[in-house]
Amino acid sequence: MKKIKRSGHIGILTSGGDTPGLNAAIRGLGKSAASDGSFQVIGFRDGFRGLMENRSERLDNKMLSGILTLGGTILGTSRDKPHKMPMGGKYVDMTDVIAENYEKNHLDALVCLGGGGTLKNAYRLSQKGLNIITLPKTIDNDIMGTDVTFGFDTALGIATDAIDRLHSTASSHHRIIIVEIMGHRVGWLALGAGLAGGADAILLPEIPYTIDKLADSILERVSRGKRFSIVAVAEGAINREGANKIKAIEKKMEAAEGEQRSAFKEQIKQLDNEYRGSTIKMADELQKITGLETRVTILGHLQRGGTPSAADRLLATRLGTSAIEYLKKEQYGIMVAVDGERTKPVPMEEVVGKINYVPPDHPWIISARNLETSFGD
Ligand code: F6P
Numbered sequence: 001m002k003k004i005k006r007s008g009h010i011g012i013l014t015s016g017g018d019t020p021g022l023n024a025a026i027r028g029l030g031k032s033a034a035s036d037g038s039f040q041v042i043g044f045r046d047g048f049r050g051l052m053e054n055r056s057e058r059l060d061n062k063m064l065s066g067i068l069t070l071g072g073t074i075l076g077t078s079r080d081k082p083h084k085m086p087m088g089g090k091y092v093d094m095t096d097v098i099a100e101n102y103e104k105n106h107l108d109a110l111v112c113l114g115g116g117g118t119l120k121n122a123y124r125l126s127q128k129g130l131n132i133i134t135l136p137k138t139i140d141n142d143i144m145g146t147d148v149t150f151g152f153d154t155a156l157g158i159a160t161d162a163i164d165r166l167h168s169t170a171s172s173h174h175r176i177i178i179v180e181i182m183g184h185r186v187g188w189l190a191l192g193a194g195l196a197g198g199a200d201a202i203l204l205p206e207i208p209y210t211i212d213k214l215a216d217s218i219l220e221r222v223s224r225g226k227r228f229s230i231v232a233v234a235e236g237a238i239n240r241e242g243a244n245k246i247k248a249i250e251k252k253m254e255a256a257e258g259e260q261r262s263a264f265k266e267q268i269k270q271l272d273n274e275y276r277g278s279t280i281k282m283a284d285e286l287q288k289i290t291g292l293e294t295r296v297t298i299l300g301h302l303q304r305g306g307t308p309s310a311a312d313r314l315l316a317t318r319l320g321t322s323a324i325e326y327l328k329k330e331q332y333g334i335m336v337a338v339d340g341e342r343t344k345p346v347p348m349e350e351v352v353g354k355i356n357y358v359p360p361d362h363p364w365i366i367s368a369r370n371l372e373t374s375f376g377d
Contacts, residue, residue: 008108010039010327012059014073015047015080015114015121019137019151020308021316022073025113028320030059038328042105047078048121051110052085052094054101068313071306073113081121095128102130109332111323113137115149116355119335123352131332134348135319139304141188145351146337150319153311155182155303156192159232162299163197166230174227176218176286176294180279182303184236187358189303194232194373195364201229201374205236206358207365208243209376211282215289217374222292231286233279242275319343 012029014022026043033039041059044050057063067074080086085094102110109131112122115138126132136143139155159181170177179199181190187204194202201217203209218229238246246268253264280296287294308316315338322336322343334345358365368375 008039009106010041011044011051011056011102011105011107011110012041012075013044013047013051013110013112014075014077014137015112015118016077017079017115017138018072018077018304019115019139019149020071020154020304020306021150021312022075022077022113022137023067023070024308024313025135025137025150025316025320026059026074027064027067028317029111029323030064030320031061032321032324034061034064038324039108042107043075046076047080047114047118048082048098049078049080049085050076051101052080052082052098054104056105068317069307071304071308079117081117083121083124095124098125099128099130107131109133109327111135111327115140116143116353119143119348119352123348126333126348132348133323133326133332134335135316135323136335136337137316139189140183140186142183142186142356143335143351144354144356145335145346147340148315148338150312150316151304151308152188152192153315154306154309155189156196157309158303158306159189159193159299160196162297162302163193163199163230163232166297167198167228170228170230170295173293176229176231176283176290176292178231178233178279178283178286178294178296180233180235180296180298180300182299183234184276185355185357187234187237188356190232190234190237191358191362191364191368195368195371197230197232199230199232199373200226201231201376202368203231203233203237203376204358205234205238205276206360207375207377208238208240210240211285211289211376214374214376215286217376218286218290218292222290229292233282235279236272236276237279238275239282242271246271246275 043059045055082095084091113135136146136149139151141152166177283296337346
């Protein structure tokens with residue numbers, strides 16, 4: 001293992017979907033490295049692509065100044081993967097070029113700020129011998145091994161505010177308003193915002209719904225004199241039919257290998273495309289069954305944009321400054337995780353490829369059920 005020299009070089013990149021708080025984390029890491037001169041920090045542009053193309057910039061005080069409150073990432077980001085880099089219309093494995101650039105820049109370590117996909121890519125690089133630390137960021141909050149990810153709190157606030165605003169118009173027009181909230185695999189955002197915003201029904205990827213059960217819950221509200229309803233739907237919510245089809249293929253996939261396994265994966269992808277993200281189709285069905293005028297609002301990237309909340313700034317700053325402490329101790333191959341008021345190093349191999357789903361007995365689910373919120377199940 002390489003020895004960290006004082007005034008060594010650290011690389012940093014942001015990868016995957018941008019998230020409020022990224023700049024706060026970059027600033028926390030950069031400023032705490034500069035405070036005792038322990039490291040010089042080099043920022044790579046646009047995720048792993050920038051490292052592959054050796055596009056970088058020294059993160060000096062000027063670069064780090066005034067960025068705490070900015071949304072997005074001053075470094076830029078991309079979803080490009082080292083081993084599957086889009087190059088001239090095809091995918092090329094550029095891992096070796098990335099490793100060469102790591103050496104050329106005399107890096108003692110690389111800090112990757114990202115979600116589940118970034119974690120997988122970073123882990124692959126660490127298996128190639130690079131010293132890696134990751135920080136957990138994503139509005140989806142779907143990373144295992146950490147209490148929470150930064151970006152989630154801001155997105156939760158935006159989605160909750162949206163539900164608040166939709167309430168008054170839904171109520172005035174006596175309509176159903178369906179609000180689609182980000183979260184392709186997990187429903188933390190839809191659940192959190194749905195509960196905080198008082199949605200009448202919440203649909204999550206983890207709890208397959210049936211349209212009839214959802215319609216019944218809304219008609220039951222009508223029978224109690226409630227003339228409007230708000231439905232918070234996660235982007236990846238799925239009906240029972242789709243979920244059963246996917247489950248059946250996943251079962252077959254367990255014993256499959258090689259080409260057969262890839263074929264099953266492809267079938268799942270197709271079913272995902274067919275059944276998830278079908279909020280508009282679902283709204284049409286709901287309108288037909290209930291006879292109530294229905295509208296859809298898709299929040300989309302609004303949830304990722306703009307100023308990070310105070311909680312996210314705090315969290316990202318804590319993670320960024322902690323990363324420097326672990327680097328000084330030469331602790332590599334870790335994700336810096338949130339553990340209550342502290343951070344802890346979690347070996348990447350323990351969490352890579354795992355998804356933090358909403359458990360069916362999570363206190364937020366129990367509270368929502370106690371409030372007679374429908375999950376359409
Ligand atoms: O991973 C964060 C996320 O915002 C998801 O909630 C969403 O499904 C996805 O990214 C959207 O990705 P993109 O910005 O690449 O369209």
